[in-house]
Every structure is written in C-alpha cells, then in structure tokens.
Amino acid sequence: MREVRFLTGxxxxxAMPIRSFAFGHPMSQDHREFLERILAxxxxxxxxxxxxxxxxxxxxxAYVGGTRQGLGxxxxxxxxPTERRRGHVAALLRRWFxxxxxxxxxxxxxxxxxxxxYARYGYQSVSHGHLVKLPVSVLATAEPYEAVEVDxxxxxxxxxxxxxxxxxxxxxxxxxxxxxxxxxxxxxxPGLDERIVTxxxxxxxxxxxxxxxxxxxxFVRDYAYTSPAGRRRLLxxxxxxxxxxDHVLIMLPPGDPLTAMYGDRYLQRMHGxxxxxxxxxxxxxxxxxxxxxxxxxxxxxxxxxxxxxxxxLRLGPDxxxxxxxxxxxxxxxxxGPLGLAAALFGAQDxxxxxxxxxxxxxxxxxxxxxxxxxxHPVYMPRADHF
Amino acid sequence: xDHEFRPLTADDMDQxxxxxxxAYRPVEDRETAAEHLTWRMPYSLGAxxxxxxxxxxxxxxxxxxxxGRQVRIGGLTGVATAPEARRGGLVAQQLRRxxxxxxxxxxxxxxxxPFEPTFYxxxxxxxxxxxxxxxxxxxxxxxxxxxTLAGDTGAEPVESASPAMSATFGAYxxxxxxxxxxxxxxxxxxxxxxxxxWEHVAHFGxxxxxxYAVVSVEDPPVDPSxxxxxxRDMAYSSPAGRRRLFxxxxxxxxxxDRVRLHLPPGDPIALDRASYQTVHAPELQVRIVDLRAALSVLPWQxxxxxxxxxxxxxxxxxxxxxxxxxxxxxxxTVTGSRSSDPDAALDVRALAALVTGAATPxxxxxxxxxxxxxxxxxxLGRALAGHPVFxxxxxxx
Numbered sequence: 031m032r033e034v035r036f037l038t039g040x041x042x043x044x045a046m047p048i049r050s051f052a053f054g055h056p057m058s059q060d061h062r063e064f065l066e067r068i069l070a071x072x073x074x075x076x077x078x079x080x081x082x083x084x085x086x087x088x089x090x091x092a093y094v095g096g097t098r099q100g101l102g103x104x105x106x107x108x109x110x111p112t113e114r115r116r117g118h119v120a121a122l123l124r125r126w127f128x129x130x131x132x133x134x135x136x137x138x139x140x141x142x143x144x145x146x147x148y149a150r151y152g153y154q155s156v157s158h159g160h161l162v163k164l165p166v167s168v169l170a171t172a173e174p175y176e177a178v179e180v181d182x183x184x185x186x187x188x189x190x191x192x193x194x195x196x197x198x199x200x201x202x203x204x205x206x207x208x209x210x211x212x213x214x215x216x217x218x219x220p221g222l223d224e225r226i227v228t229x230x231x232x233x234x235x236x237x238x239x240x241x242x243x244x245x246x247x248x249f250v251r252d253y254a255y256t257s258p259a260g261r262r263r264l265l266x267x268x269x270x271x272x273x274x275x276d277h278v279l280i281m282l283p284p285g286d287p288l289t290a291m292y293g294d295r296y297l298q299r300m301h302g303x304x305x306x307x308x309x310x311x312x313x314x315x316x317x318x319x320x321x322x323x324x325x326x327x328x329x330x331x332x333x334x335x336x337x338x339x340x341x342x343l344r345l346g347p348d349x350x351x352x353x354x355x356x357x358x359x360x361x362x363x364x365x366g367p368l369g370l371a372a373a374l375f376g377a378q379d380x381x382x383x384x385x386x387x388x389x390x391x392x393x394x395x396x397x398x399x400x401x402x403x404x405x406h407p408v409y410m411p412r413a414d415h416f
Numbered sequence: 417x418d419h420e421f422r423p424l425t426a427d428d429m430d431q432x433x434x435x436x437x438x439a440y441r442p443v444e445d446r447e448t449a450a451e452h453l454t455w456r457m458p459y460s461l462g463a464x465x466x467x468x469x470x471x472x473x474x475x476x477x478x479x480x481x482x483x484g485r486q487v488r489i490g491g492l493t494g495v496a497t498a499p500e501a502r503r504g505g506l507v508a509q510q511l512r513r514x515x516x517x518x519x520x521x522x523x524x525x526x527x528x529x530p531f532e533p534t535f536y537x538x539x540x541x542x543x544x545x546x547x548x549x550x551x552x553x554x555x556x557x558x559x560x561x562x563x564t565l566a567g568d569t570g571a572e573p574v575e576s577a578s579p580a581m582s583a584t585f586g587a588y589x590x591x592x593x594x595x596x597x598x599x600x601x602x603x604x605x606x607x608x609x610x611x612x613x614w615e616h617v618a619h620f621g622x623x624x625x626x627x628y629a630v631v632s633v634e635d636p637p638v639d640p641s642x643x644x645x646x647x648r649d650m651a652y653s654s655p656a657g658r659r660r661l662f663x664x665x666x667x668x669x670x671x672x673d674r675v676r677l678h679l680p681p682g683d684p685i686a687l688d689r690a691s692y693q694t695v696h697a698p699e700l701q702v703r704i705v706d707l708r709a710a711l712s713v714l715p716w717q718x719x720x721x722x723x724x725x726x727x728x729x730x731x732x733x734x735x736x737x738x739x740x741x742x743x744x745x746x747x748x749t750v751t752g753s754r755s756s757d758p759d760a761a762l763d764v765r766a767l768a769a770l771v772t773g774a775a776t777p778x779x780x781x782x783x784x785x786x787x788x789x790x791x792x793x794x795x796l797g798r799a800l801a802g803h804p805v806f807x808x809x810x811x812x813x
Binding site: 145146149154155156157168198257258259261262283284285286287290291292293294295297299300301302303320321368372377378379380381382383385386387388393397400401404405406407 | 533534537542543544545546559560588591652654655656658659680681682683684687688689690691692693694696697699718769774775776777778779780781782783784785794801802803804
C-alpha cells in the first residue's frame, strides 16, 4: 500500500541512505541535522510503510514580472535503488502540486539531471542566463572604484542592491524569506564559506572566490549593481584580478552587453532550469500586461486537475486574471503545461509554439501571453541554484 | 601615397588569392579558389597602394527575411588585409564606403560573422544570439524530440534541391529574422548547400513530407570515438514534418555517437539541451547602416512616436536626433529632429540590440547602454518579437 506524506523525525534514518546513494551525501551528523531542519519541505513516498522515495520543495519567493511570487523549488528527488521505475516520483510530484495549489503558490521550478524526466510532469526548460568564462581583460573599464570587504553576515548594504537588480528579472529569488539561508547562501555557502569574499563596490557587490582546482580562475558566485556606473565599477573590480587569474566565470543575465558580445563565444556548460505552472490563476494574479487582451485558453493538465480545462484570461495594465470558463467554452488557444510555461517565460515565441506543434490556435492570444513577462526576462543567478 | 579604393577586377584575382592565403590559410588549388570567388567580384572593394592590393572586403546584397518581410541586407564577408598593411585603418575606411553605398541602395541592415566580435563592434556591429548549435547523442535527440525509432519516415534521397525542399525552406525561414531567402540570384545557395566548391564529397540530402535534411557523417580524427552526424541544413513546414525530420535523424542511433545541428530559438530540443550540449559556433553580428531604411522595413506592433538621439561615428546620416513614427500597420518614418530634449539617447549598437531583441529597454538603461525613457523605447523592442533572429550556419558567408 502506497502512502505519500511529509517526513517526520522518525523517517530520517530511512531517508539518509536513499539521499546518500543518489547524491553521495555522507551519512553524517551534518546530513542528519540538515534533514531535521527541512522536514517540513520533504515529502516521502512509502510502500508498505517503507520509505521508497523523497522530494524536497523549497518554499522560495521569487521575482516574477516585477512582482513577488511564491515558488516551489523542487530539489533532491531521490528514490531507493530497488524502488525505481514504480511511479514514486510521479506520486510525490502530484502531491506536491496539490500542496502548492492549496497554499496559493502558482509556480514550481527545478534544475534537472535530465530535462526530459521532469518534462513528463510539465516542467518546461527555459533560458535563464549565460554562464561564460571570460578572459579577465574584457572586463576592464576605466571607472575608478573603491572595494570594501563586507562581513558575510551583514546584508544591510548588499541586500537592497540585490533586490533592485534581481527584481528586473523573473525567477530570481528574493532571498529575504529565510528559506535556505536567504542571502547567506550567496555570501557564505556551505563548503565555500571560508573562501568566498564579498566586496562592496559603491552601489554594486560581488561574492567571488578563486578556483584553483585546475588553471586558476575567478568564480563569481553572485553579483549585483543598481546603476550603469555601479556596473562599470563592478567590472573594474573583477578585472583587477588580472595577473592572478586569466579568466572569470560569471553567470550573465539576458541583455547584458557582455552576454550580447560574448554569450556565444565563451559559453560554458551549466545547470538547466525548468519551470512549471501549477496554478494558472495564482500565477497571473498580481501581474500586469502592456496591453489589454482577453481570450480563452484550453489547458490540458491531468497532473493538476484543478487547472485542466478552459480558462478565460483577462490581461491588462491594471492586472491579470484567469477564471475557469463554463464547460463547452470554445478555446482560442490550446496547450499543455509545457507550452504554457514556454509562452509565459519567453522560452518559445508564439510562432515557434505553433510551428512545433506545442500549441494550437490564435497567434494573437499567444502574443498577449508572451508579452506578460517580456520586460522581465528569466534570469537565475548562480547563487540561487537549488 | 594615398590608397586607391575600387572594386576588384578579374586582373586582381592573383593578388586577391595571395592576400587571402596569408589572411586565412594557404590556397592550394588556385583555380578552384578563383572559380569560387568569381561570383563575389562585383561586390568587392579593395584598397590598393602603388597598384598592390593591401586590403579587401566584400559586401553582398543578399536577400533576407526581417520580421516576416523580404529585404536585402549587406552581407559583409571575405575581409582580408595584407600583413604589412594591418592596423592602418583600411578595413574601417572600406566599411564606411560600403555603409554609404548600402544607404544609396536603400539597404538598412548589414550582417557578418566575425573572427572576433570586438573588432566589428568598434565599427557599429552588434552581436546577436543566433539560435543554438548543439552536439548530443542521438538518444538525447530522440528523447527531446519526442519521437520513436519505429516506423518509416518516408525519407527519399535527393542529389539537389527540389521545388518542394525550396518551399519547405521558405515556410521555415520566414519565421525568422536575418535568415537568407536563397532566391536572390546572387549565389547558387542550394548547390552550395549540397556541395561547397572546395569539398570533394557532396553532402546527402533527404526529402520528407513537409521537411528535409542535408547531412554528412564524419569520422572523428581519433579512435575509439565514432562518427558524428552533421546536419548542414534542415527545415520543416508543419509539426508533423518536424516529427518526421527528427525521427529520421534519430534513426542514426548506434551508427553515430553524436548529432551536431543548429536549431532556432524556441525549438523544444534546444530548450532542453542548450544548457548542457551547446558547442562553439560562429557569432552573428548585425548593423543598422541606415536608420530610416532599417526601421521602415520592419513590422511594428503598435503606433508609437518618439524622439531619439543616435550616436554613430561611422554613418554620419545616422548620427543625430530623429523623430521616429512607428505604424502598427507596418513601416516607419524617420525624420531629423530639432528637439534638444530627446526621449532617449543611445549608440547605434544599442539600437540594434534593442530592435533585434538582444536586450530589453530596461537592460539598456540599467547597464548604461542607453539613457532616457524605458516606456518610449519599448515599442522599438517589439519589432522582431514574432520573428526571432536565426540565420542557419548553412548560409554562413
């Protein structure tokens, strides 16, 4: 008999070996204490009372289209070796989708080991920035700067800089909700906390360390700025590492001049990012559209039955809403959760959605949907990865 | 002694081959190389000193698609300078002449593939992301395409482009911007697709219903790796055609270790795999050579008016303050403005980044590329929203 429920302290002994086998985590006291701290975020699938699979959903808050939204961060999905291919993960995900829906959370995201696995459950891969390893010389600017090392616990200055920077994008975490250490996860992440230096450079900052595992390079774990001059100062600071390192590894947002110039040439392999709309009305609430639009959308989503149907969408500068339409309502556009996320988060332009068969229907309706977040492209900084 | 700038003639071919030999790689078969260059000669410009060719550029008025419309773009290619003449500004001088010629011909945009992106950025060219070049196992391709190995795809081998292939390409390419039309009668694009003049073996073409692929199987230089399927060209004109195409490519599973292909932005396979399987590929850079012509050919999504200050040191006709009227019905008028208080100010590269969708207005202002009103700049960034940039590597020039 299968049961899906939140883990309790009594389940930790069973959960640790499953996670250790999947991720190589040591069977240590640190591991145990970590699980004790996050029990409220871990669902388990049990077969005959025996733990078979676990999945964590971090209760993050993210910027989406200039607003703050709850974001379920799916992570650490692991199944006991003898329980694989028996539908445990599917059961866990469906339960998590219910929980998120009940809590009014519209979105979930994950960083997959294989994008096709989670695509089966509606997670759509999206572009989320460019990880580039740049020659340090290309960062040089003539902007004078003064860098001051800040205490990694002190976020009084870097926090507001991050907030202004990150709110330009969608799916960047707010880091102010206490989840997973918030800003500390950027400035003193586990395992690197003694090697990272966070420097305040006027209205910009960078948290970085020198990776010496091979040819030394500067690894920029996190950065932000609030003005063009701040950006120039930040780059000048990073360029000052010339001589100590030849290259700088940095995650650049879409539209950054360095992305435009070097995004193709110096691109590195990076983690993927997938996003899933688990509650369409909750996702649209609070967003605003550049122009008025009204249309009907048929969403085929058997994993989230509360949104499996035809919605009437009203989008406009004063707000957006999605309401379930009466049975039999004709839809202007039809798609599944993959197409919905692809359109909303700019992964596919409307004509590509139609040409590739991901969506069917009216291109104007898809244009309106795609316009919702076009001013806030997806960018997940390196330090937000989960 | 000043340099003389003039188009090359057949009498200059030996000098051209010499300059290209030292700029690119030694030309071993001069006869074949000359044959390949002949079609380009009407579009050449050389810088001569004492009768000796010092530097050469080509600007080919290719037919291309921009925002769903057929236009001509200036395709900059074959830039080469003799070693003794490098760093003398000859390329810049040639390009300024080309920009003036393009403007006279009513051409608003130029494009090129740089050896290094900062060189042409100094002359106003802006890098734009051009799809995704991926290399992956056939198994991953199959999984992301959502196709199975079973079933007959109906692929038929072809030795040259058929009318159906050409029509399929036309339907595919019109979704994108800066895709070449391949019907401009300047170059035999389709012969070039199947066999480059310097290739000893042709690529193989396969026609499917609503789709096609031109491919080669290439052995890596070192064992024990096995072959890679290189997709030189592909297109589809319907979702079913796309499925057949990828089922056909996936059928190379076990024959090849990897598949290399260039996918447009928004392709579901690229969305899945770009973070993991992207390989280096030539960049694409574009330039607005004539603001009036460049904006007037684009489809705009709404009526809008704004006054912009544009900085363009290499195209003085672009350098100034302009009143811009965009028409939601298509087209734009650009007239010189006497306003001393423009809505926004930016250089010509930032303008190209905005219009092609490489950067949002918000990013331009936040990153110091532009100054002024985000709201006023926003309509300029929507021109190509429905037709993202994608120029297949097969059409590299």
